[in-house]
Amino acid sequence: MSTVDASDASGGVQAAAATDTSNYLTASRGIASWMFTRDHKRIGIMYLVGILTAFFLAGIFALLVRTELLTAGRTIMDADTYNKFFTFHGVIMVFLVIIPGVPAALGNFVLPIMLGAKDVAFPRINLLSFYLWCGGAIFLLCSLVMGGLDTGWTFYAPYSTISKEPIYGVIPALLAVFVVGFSSIFTGLNFVVTIHKLRRPEMGWFDMPLFVFGIYATGIIQILATPVIGITGLLLIIERVAKIGIFTASMGGDPVLFQHFFWFYSHPAVYIMILPAMGVMSEIISVFSHKHIFGYKFIAFSSLAIALLGFLVWGHHLFVAGQSGLVSMIFSALTFAVAIPSAIKVFNWLATMYKGSITLETPMIYALSFIWIFGIGGLTGLFLGTLAVDVPLHDTYFVVAHFHYVMAGTIFVFIGGLFYWWPKMTGKMYKELWGRLGALIFFVGYNMTFFTQFIIGLKGMPRRYYDYEKLIDVIPGIAGLHMFSSIGSYVMAVGLLMTGFCLLQSLFRGRKAPDNPWGGASLEWRTTSPPPLENFNEEPHVGDPYDFSDLEWDKEIGGYVSTGIRKPATGH
């Protein structure tokens, strides 16, 4: 399958390949054409590059942290360095990778196309969001250079306000969070307005792909919750600089107040991570089952339910933090209430697969991995939401394992989504074999690393422990478990590297992508790969985004083509 005959196969559609300006990548050239672009697709690509770079960096920190834990005692670094490394790992992963991940990179690229729009509602603000993200990244680098940060990504007071180490690093890091927060708010705002205003007129709410619903629900959280973390960060800076007691007991403040403020944002932020990922899941599961999504409205409304209920559960992080028993009870009850819509989604995905016609390309492998990983992450959340059981488990490795299964499970969908839309973004097909193999190795390493940590946590080892020498005698087996977990992280790294090479290789040697390689029905599959500057060469024809009945496999092209007969959009 050489490049030559593949482009021949796609026929006369894109005849003048070398010099044409028919797609957004070739429409204009030069660095400036990217830096000042207002094209949502290019902005999405720039986000992607930034986020993947940050992911790589945070991954290196994770590997160093895991290497330190490979053996008891000092392995490669001292305690202070370790504390800084896990802090940077956490801060980068959360604020620079996973919160913007799916919406800003993938969402930016596909959302307007899915709606049949030419761009987002505010293209300039969209570009500004990206530069704010860069600004945040620069502030974080400042923090790293100015002595580092060892507070953990949670910045808990009074450690963050009075202790010696983070004097220099803590302020730029909080500024980073503040600035990245604005990036997130603008993205959310932009998408919400785009969905309201720029949908094609014949596209009703329930004609939108579920990914759009996920992004919409996320947008609401981004707009309403993010200001709180920004202001909390500013208060902490003011407290440090002006010595006004807000969170610091020795100055008359209240450290638990900080935790409330912090989690008021950071719990909903978990849903900022997971909701868009669930949206991607709905797309992939339906498309690779080649079957209409099951329970469209339940999935759509469960996204909204999660977004709203997600605001009311932050106190489940404070069950042993001195919060009153009554308040804890209410938070526990509400926490269980959010579990239900998540369960509904999983069951509907399974029902979609039932009697489907399932193929297992790389995106589907990631989606299936997510069902496994999110299954474990979600179910272990039940333990932590249960008041009595959370008491021994809180702040142990059990929690580390739980949130990795949930949050970093999102990474699976992010990568899955990347493979899914890769042909659309780049116009190139990757090699299935390498994609799948990378996914499998990543999956195995992931479970080796983190499933082990459930056991370590159950045995009583707290998180953020530089060393477990003192625990070896009292927690049997802990050394072996840690070693196993660390080896798992190396396996994971191998899988991710393979995945990275697979994608890079496709850029240079990949077969030319057909317009619709998987048989998707939503509008992004009804334009060229890559799409033209304003997304569509002809007026898009809106229909049910999960009705695949008009699609037929075309061997010549290596993709699906429409036979033209579609169910029309419902318009409401």
Next chain:
Amino acid sequence: MNALLGQIGLLSARLLAQGSDRGWMPKQRSTIAPEVDAIFDFILVVSVFFFLLIVGAALYFIIRYHRREGDPMPGGVTHNMPLELLWSGIPVVLVCIMFWWGFKVFVDMRTPPDNAYEISVRAQQWSWEFWYPNGISYDELHVPANQPVKLVMTSEDVLHSFYVPEFRVKMDVIPGRYTTTWFEALYDDEGSNEYPLICAEYCGTDHSSMITKVVVHTDDGFVDWLANADPLAAIPEELWPEYEKDPDKFIKDHPEIKGLKTPALMGQKLYKRKGCSQCHSIDGTRVTGPSFLGIYGKQEEMEDGTTVTVDANYIEESILNPNAKVVKTYPRGQMNSYQGRITDREIAMLIEYIKSLGQK
């Protein structure tokens, strides 16, 4: 490499062979532990069931409904209200049980009985101090078995968290407030009755070594321990000068004061018990604070450029008011004042200990 494989090989054996109540979890050594674990087990069963159901279904579907070339696009049902209600309803019932059960036991965990024996806890970076009703303090938690013990806790500096896995208790220790928790420990006729007591809330550099132990005693054993825990406090006021003058003779004359040793040795114990050892080494290595090796009589340069001779007065001041004079190159504000937490006798013993580490 061999060692590595050996480790992994041993792992599974060890996991199974841990002959305690439930190999993969800490032993149940408080009255509440079995109750907590019962809920845990319930959730575990539900979770395993649903996990197998979900993953099983997914695997079955990808095999059974695998697409072959030329297959038509499947049609089929796209929604089903009764089904949606069923698979929302069953989880609702199950989580209601989890919630209610967890809440009931949690209320018990949070409500100390009136007759509880009270111990106050002070945490600081990176050591624990337990104060008993008779006014003595100790760096390990000693408790009587089969009697509720209530802890009233506060922190001298940052957040810490009191955690004893075997008791299934955890409670944050917060500066500027008092938090409480309680437990009733069980006595184990076969076991050591010593369990790790761990700091579970990140508190800085040595968070991972902020570990001490709980020791569970029988009733008599506890009374006995308490009476002898602090030999210094057991010396009557009028006899104190006698001890200071000739410790060796005093110790010989008063065998009823158990555990009494010479001042330097008493100081050595306090060095550990009061948490000094977490930040000051005795072998010259630099950790959070200056090492005690050969420090007595030395000229130290201060932050402000002045020099100070390390003598008894300076040591006392450094203990009671650590930020009055801070040695150059060390961070200010790292050490908390021991005012109100240390007796004059103890300070005297510590000075003797520091002297014994060599002087200029």
